[in-house]
Structures are given as C-alpha cells and as structure tokens.
Amino acid sequence: MKRLLIPLAAAGLSAATLTLPASAEPHWATDPLTPKPADAYSSAYFWLDANGAALRKATQYYWDFKEVPKLVGTQSKAPDDGKPGMTAPTGTVKAATKVKNINLPRTIGKVFFLDRAGKYRWCSATSIQSRHRNLVVTAGHCVYEKGKDVFRKWVFVPGYYQGKAPWGVYAGAYAFTAYDLDTYDDYDGDYAFVAVHNGFSLAGEKEVSHDEFKAWAGDKWIKPREIDAKEFLKCQLNLGECWSEGEDKPADLVGPDYPGAALEKVEVPKETYDDAKIGKGQGFKFGEPVVEQVTKPAWDAYKGPGIKGTDAVGNYTITHYYTQKWVKPGTSRKYYEAHYIIGIAKDMGRLGDVVGGQGFAWNQPMGQQVAAFGYPSAPHPDGDKPYTGLTPKYCLGKTGTKTYQVNTFRVERHQVLKCSMTPGADGGPWLMKYDNNKRTGYVNGVTSMFHDQDGNSRIDYISSAYFDGEVAAVYDKASYAETKVIVGPKGELLR
Known part of the structure; x- marks a missing residue:
C-alpha cells in the first residue's frame, strides 16, 4: 500500500x-x-x-x-x-x-x-x-x-x-x-x-417495483415467494420475474429396507386386506381396520372401497382397510415469483x-x-x-x-x-x-x-x-x- x-x-x-x-x-x-x-x-x-x-x-x-x-x-x-x-x-x-x-x-x-x-x-x-x-x-x-x-x-x-x-x-x-x-x-x-x-443507521426495508429496484443505489435484494402453477403461468404471461425449480417425479416402489424409504398407507377392499399378511413389506396389512363416523350425506356420497354401515345406536359409519406401501419419495416442481426489496438507511450526520x-x-x-x-x-x-x-x-x-x-x-x-x-x-x-x-x-x-x-x-x-x-x-x-x-x-x- x-x-x-x-x-x-x-x-x-x-x-x-x-x-x-x-x-x-x-x-x-x-x-x-x-x-x-x-x-x-x-x-x-x-x-x-x-x-x-x-x-x-x-x-x-x-x-x-x-x-x-x-x-x-x-x-x-x-x-x-x-x-x-x-x-x-x-x-x-x-x-x-x-x-x-x-x-x-x-x-x-x-x-x-x-x-x-x-x-x-x-x-x-x-x-x-x-x-x-x-x-x-x-x-x-x-x-x-x-x-x-x-x-x-x-x-x-x-x-x-x-x-x-x-x-x-x-x-x-x-x-x-x-x-x-x-x-x-x-x-x-x-x-x-x-x-x-x-454515520448512518439501518431503518428497515421496503418492497418496490422492478424499475425502482434497478435504480436503487443502496442495499437491495430479491425475496422469493412460492406460488402455484396457475400463478406461475400468469406471471409468465405478464412478463414478470418468476422461475421454477426441481421436477415432477412420481414416487418409486421400494422395499422397506431401502435407505430413506417412506411408509404410506393404501386403502383397499376388505377382501384384499383379509388376504394380506401381517408384518413389514409391500402389500402387508397397515394396522387394524378404521371405523369412521360420518354424516348421512357423506355416507350416501361415499364411493370408495370401504364398507358402509351403522353402529349400535344408528350412527352412519364407513370401515376403511389399509395395506402398506413403501416408496422412495417423489419430487414436485416448485414455482417462485420475485419480490424486490430495498434496504433503507438513515443519515446520522x-x-x-x-x-x-x-x-x-x-x-x-x-x-x-x-x-x-x-x-x-x-x-x-x-x-x-x-x-x-x-x-x-x-x-x-x-x-x-x-x-x-x-x-x-x-x-x-x-x-x-x-x-x-x-x-x-x-x-x-x-x-x-x-x-x-x-x-x-x-x-x-x-x-x-x-x-x-x-x-x-x-x-x-x-x-x-x-x-x-x-x-x-x-x-x-x-x-x-x-x-x-x-x-x-x-x-x-x-x-
């Protein structure tokens, strides 16, 4: 120097x-x-x-x-x-x-x-x-x-x-x-x-337009906000600053001993549940049947594999049967929109x-x-x-x-x-x-x-x-x- x-x-x-x-x-x-x-x-x-x-x-x-x-x-x-x-x-x-x-x-x-x-x-x-x-x-x-x-x-x-x-x-x-x-x-x-x-001190932050952000000479940064696919499409059509990360990838079936395997439950008909084994593995039983109390309209509208019925006091019920599903978790694409932030400073003299x-x-x-x-x-x-x-x-x-x-x-x-x-x-x-x-x-x-x-x-x-x-x-x-x-x-x- x-x-x-x-x-x-x-x-x-x-x-x-x-x-x-x-x-x-x-x-x-x-x-x-x-x-x-x-x-x-x-x-x-x-x-x-x-x-x-x-x-x-x-x-x-x-x-x-x-x-x-x-x-x-x-x-x-x-x-x-x-x-x-x-x-x-x-x-x-x-x-x-x-x-x-x-x-x-x-x-x-x-x-x-x-x-x-x-x-x-x-x-x-x-x-x-x-x-x-x-x-x-x-x-x-x-x-x-x-x-x-x-x-x-x-x-x-x-x-x-x-x-x-x-x-x-x-x-x-x-x-x-x-x-x-x-x-x-x-x-x-x-x-x-x-x-x-x-001297100066920091006096907070403020969200501004893209043009204000570009013109700002002080501290500034972009703060991302997660949006859904429809908002992402709208952002693109309006020429806004938005981007996506990752990819849509379905989950893969794996064995229960696969590193990072996740256990999910799959609702099945009673016959499938009765034929399933007890233990740990693909298609094995997932716990005991679950009896759910529902309203009459929900009972009437239900079209799943569970069995509809009533209990001893006349409540409407649906009995659900589940088996195991071991998967390697999938991924989904995420969408983001830019929000423009500037840092405000205060001159102290x-x-x-x-x-x-x-x-x-x-x-x-x-x-x-x-x-x-x-x-x-x-x-x-x-x-x-x-x-x-x-x-x-x-x-x-x-x-x-x-x-x-x-x-x-x-x-x-x-x-x-x-x-x-x-x-x-x-x-x-x-x-x-x-x-x-x-x-x-x-x-x-x-x-x-x-x-x-x-x-x-x-x-x-x-x-x-x-x-x-x-x-x-x-x-x-x-x-x-x-x-x-x-x-x-x-x-x-x-x-």
Whole structure:
C-alpha cells in the first residue's frame, strides 16, 4: 500500500499555536481506508447487518498479554518539545446534574475491523474535535496491523453497548499516524487519527417495483415467494420475474429396507386386506381396520372401497382397510415469483454534530490528573477476568512524573497511569481537565500498552505515547481531511 509522507510545512497549525524545536521536524503517514461512499457503506453495513451480529461476534484486539512488558529506564523530566497547546472540546449535551460518580462521555465507543486473519476485532476510541467534526482518535495498533497495512472494514461506533449502535456507524475514510509507527512499528507513535464519513443507521426495508429496484443505489435484494402453477403461468404471461425449480417425479416402489424409504398407507377392499399378511413389506396389512363416523350425506356420497354401515345406536359409519406401501419419495416442481426489496438507511450526520468531540492537548507537563476510558475485556495474565468489554470503564489518577521505556516495543518515552484496565481498553482516551458535568476534556494520550510492574500477574499500569508537537502536527493534518455523506434523504446510497 502506498503511503504519503508530508512535511511540517503543509500543516495548518500556526507557529504561535504549535512551536517545535528545529531538530524535531515531524513526519507522518496517511493511508486510505474507504474513501468511496460505496465502499464505506459496505463496511458499515457489514457490521450492522442481522441486527449487529458481526458487532457481537468481535473480540478485543491485543498483543500476547501473557508476556506483559515491563516499564524501564525512567527519564528525569518530560520531553522538551516546545510550548504546550490545547484545542477546546465541542459538546452536544447540556451540563448534567452534579453527581459523585463519573459521567461517561458520549464521545467514547468502539472501533471495529477485520484483521489480516479475517477475525472480527475491536478497540476503544473517542470522537475528537476537528475542523470538519469527523475525527476519531485511537491507538495506532488499532488501525495499522503491526505498523503495516491498515485493517479492513474499519468503523467507529460511538456509545456502543451490547451489540447496539445508538448513534449509527461511522466508516473510516483516511487514517493518519506517526511515520515511525507506520514504518518501524515503533510504539512511541502508537496513536492514530481517523477521519470518518457521516454515520448512518439501518431503518428497515421496503418492497418496490422492478424499475425502482434497478435504480436503487443502496442495499437491495430479491425475496422469493412460492406460488402455484396457475400463478406461475400468469406471471409468465405478464412478463414478470418468476422461475421454477426441481421436477415432477412420481414416487418409486421400494422395499422397506431401502435407505430413506417412506411408509404410506393404501386403502383397499376388505377382501384384499383379509388376504394380506401381517408384518413389514409391500402389500402387508397397515394396522387394524378404521371405523369412521360420518354424516348421512357423506355416507350416501361415499364411493370408495370401504364398507358402509351403522353402529349400535344408528350412527352412519364407513370401515376403511389399509395395506402398506413403501416408496422412495417423489419430487414436485416448485414455482417462485420475485419480490424486490430495498434496504433503507438513515443519515446520522457528522460525528461531531451527533456526539461532540473531545479537546486535544500536547506538550503538557507530567503528573496531570486524567480520566482514562475504555472497554476492557481480556483477563489479567493470571486468568482472572473482571471485565466483559460490553460497557465502558474508567480509571482516575495522575500520570507519572517521568516518562518510561519499553524495550520490546521500541518505546523510549511513554507516559504512565496506575490503572487495572486490561486489553480491550486499547485506544481509549486519557482526558485531562475532565469536566464531569459537561462530559468533556482534552485528549492527552490514548491507551497503548498494559503493564504488570509488581510481578503479581495482574495489570497495574497502562501507558500511552507522550503527546508532543509531532502528535499535534499529525492531528492538525488529520483535521483537514474532508469526508462524505454516505446516504441521501431517501436512504439511498450516494455516489
């Protein structure tokens, strides 16, 4: 896959907003996900179809947590990478009543994708403020597979809860990340910003004419209805779309031991029944005679081999006699008529207009109070599994006062937070200055890795790339990405 590397000169942040040392000229990479509306529709529909069956099937994406990496080589201070900066959040909800517990932000959700092996996967993420209100931030390894190609069918589902997408599904259009992650799988750049198209939800189905069906650009299918031979002939005469399957083939007489043989009963005269044997085989008796009570008109009209009579109280009766018939079942031709169905989708609008967007902060001092959110799911290394991944969780605390190294992932400066969330929380935001009433803050990190520092086989720290001026440059480039409306006012797919 071809990658586009863009120098800092193309970035839109002004020098007054973003100040970088001369030696820290950033580079970044951008990759297409599904820039075309038709492909984006297909990706989102893949996850929404069958009432979100694929969403429920997905499992968290993570590296082998049985080999939890250690945080080592603490630094004496935060990286010197220029002046700190911030962009303000945007919200869509009124300030909530003050509560003691944490109000979950409306912006968080899950990203879903297919990995290289074709497995259904997910990570955590959040909507973040941008020029076009269409940006998601998550961990880089939740967009790029081992620093290489982007994942397939990548979508963001804000407010995800137990297989539901309350505010629609937003298909990724373009991904932006650090050059070092894209090229070297370097987790100092384990973050990604993804510009997403307008979201949509499925709003049912509708039967239409053949001409409407042909003109429909969205999802559509033919639903067959079984009809009889007369309806089939009428359909053909009217040039409708109808077809037949199978053939009329009578049943063949076989022995009772023939594989798949079916037993049928044949009504015969009393004399034939009396001459038949008792047992199992062609022409053998089929049970005892059956005495049927009937009305006088039915008794008069009966012309079969049974014997008409009356019982002791004067009721009219017909006594039936049956023998066995073993057959290989025949087949009959079936007839079908096409019914044309279109799937109706509903445009949900731009992501930031629907759920808002968190702010963004870079080059911040260490030791910040943050709220980290995510959907933890995996068990701890010791096998204990306290989380389900169905609902979001959070950790509160101050980040470490120093950055750390993680040698196995080429990490030289990760910020850390004491937290027991497990994989599945990957990509979840670290929100600085979180306003519990407005449910907004400033993204100053995303969960990248999980650590067991005290050696008890339980996660006790999570870490994130330090958000410096280079991250801000990638964010700024991503915020310029324009995306598209996927479905029109009638629910049709737009080209």
